[in-house]
Amino acid sequence: MSIDKTVATAAEAVADVGDGATLAVGGFGLCGNPMALISALVDSGVTGLKVASNNCGVDDWGLGLLLRAGQIDKMTSSYVGENKEFERRYLTGELELELTPQGTLAERLRAGGSGIAAFFTQTGVGTQVAEGGLPRRYHPDGTIAVASEPKQVQQFDVDGELRDFVLEEAIRTDFALVHAEVGDRHGNLIFNKSARNFSPLAAMAGRVCIAQVERLVEPGELDPDCIHLPGVYVHRVVEVGTDIEKRVERRTVQEA
Template identity: 65%
Template sequence: MDKVVSSAADAVADIPDGARLAVGGFGLSGIPSVLIDAILEAGTTDLEAVSNNCGVDEWGLGRLLFAKRIRRMISSYVGENKEFARQYLSGELEVELTPQGTLAERMRAGGSGIPGFYTATGVGTQVAEGGLPWKYDTDGNVVVASPPKETRIFSTAEGEKEYVLEEAIVADFGLVRAWKGDRHGNLVYRRSSRNFNPLAAMCGRVTIAEVEELVEPGELDPDDVHTPGVYVQRVVALTPEQVADKRIEKVTTRPRPQQGGDPVQGSDDAASFGLGG
């Protein structure tokens, strides 16, 4: 039952070229940055990544993207990565954009053994009707477009309503980062890092978790566990230096007020988007 692996390099050593990875995190919060770097060092390529976003230009999945190790992305938000936009528009990267809630449910369904589900999100748009550009050529022509999806009318309390069929996502490997974890693979996430990490852990056939604090079995209150160990096959305990190496996606500042209410000139409070893991 002891699932602890000696290093991140050992944990990802059997990930082959062409694998589909489900990667947790929200913005830069809770991303498995150590495992991502280990994949980068291993030279693994031709990857398909399923993740809410693709990191930023110099951190997270953005590092694999910059090295051109990712051939395809399934994600919902890509606005913080200029290299992502460049590769997509120049025909170097295939991208399946998916509404965020739909993406979350597709991952959850994959981990629950549910092959698909109907949702109202996307009905009447190219999400359902097809035609979303998945891949361009170098001249800007669409060479791969999303196919039309099955729709169906259901009777609801508000009357008959149209829904679109979405297929579940199952990944070869799930990569997640947890605040705490035990040797059996039970995981606890912190704040916004809980958004997509549990889903990535569920839908991976083999799930690898990097944990900021490794505890012994029995030390975690079962009521606090977000991902049960049954979903996790490997655990990597991070060093204090690895835990501390976190990035801020976007920094904004504002004047710091004095006690009397007047701002102190030249002094800033820092706020950030993407913290929590």
Template identity: 65%
Template sequence: MDKVVATAEEAVADMADGASLAVGGFGLVGVPNVLIHALFERGVTGLRVVSNNCGTDGGGLGILLAAGKIARVTASYIGENKEFARQYLGGELELELTPQGTLAERMRAGGCGIPAFFTPAGVGTLVAEGGLPWRYAADGSVAVTSPHKEVRTFDGRQYVMERGITTDYALVRAARGDRLGNLVFHRSARNFNPLAAMAGRITVAEVEELVEPGVLDPDEIHLPGVFVQRVVELTPQQAADKGIEKRTVHA
């Protein structure tokens, strides 16, 4: 089945207000910027996002955030985005902070049909006991807190139960992909992208290089096409347009 869609705009055309979406990337690495821009232009709002972080000010998911299009974020990191912190502390945004490894496993579990799992991460903290501020009120008080989670003991060690995550959509970026949706990620872009793709019921992948079926060696495929429903081929200019989160120089 040829899964290639002509444009990014067409690929997200059925996404409605209030949709949930898992988004790949870490900082500005491996972020599906073209699809995010198409979603911004579409004007959908009230989005519920699952991603390691919410981009930077003016970059990645930060574009949707600054425009007030995101209502809730499940993430493991707030830093590098002052607007993210401002909206969260100002009561404009709901945030579920999750340990990074737990977030990764929650998406993988959801994609594998596993409803929940136990992990030692977070035992003895507010992650397990509940009470983390999910949303603040305008006066600075806590309006919504995280719930208490089940804790069990296995072989003398305590573990907290975490739920798998599935979303309406997933947006990811790959270095190479074929028309069947098989994807290859380049180096550190193979961060949350495969996991986010697994979590989405409808997964849209933007690929820097599109190849015909059979070109990719099965041993180099990082994500099989069964997890991908739509593929968008980037132009050379779009593929080369990659942000640098922190510039460093040396003499």
């Protein structure tokens, strides 16, 4: 019996994402952003979202669309990037921000999808990442409303030397949104080059993973050795076509 995970539209795919939901979203800068799914969430009017993603797009693209509409309450990110609205909302207390080192963020997502509750890493030892005090939300007057808590630090023997490691908790979310170049009806996905970035990790972290794909193929058409994310992690697939708009965050050219 075939398991067909396809849905007809992006709106249908995100219809049960409710107010206050937690999301893991693939993408790096503007590369690999699941724009059809993000736009469908904007249209749905859902609010209070708590999003884990490397960054928050730009003012008029990527997750920046949800931010501009006031639909995101918290971001867990490693990079604020080029988004002026992100900066404004954070500094005025409209947005909570959990800044996380990029490699740590990737591993927190992977751990969440692998059933690992937490892990120790050297990244952040001796800084506010471990010691606490990082502003997570400001008051409108600029004073700190919420600061990060201290994390557990433990020593481990590394090549005969005791070193400090900080405990980081896994990220597990209600939903994951990712963009893939090709997918089949069983949810097996192939990403295009650097658009792979955080997407497999974000997909793993979501209890319900929703994938938009440029091209939908039948089960068995994909070479098993070429699949980047097996369908066991994916619950819904929506085809968005190959002519979708793809933006470049910062275009660099040189004179001819």
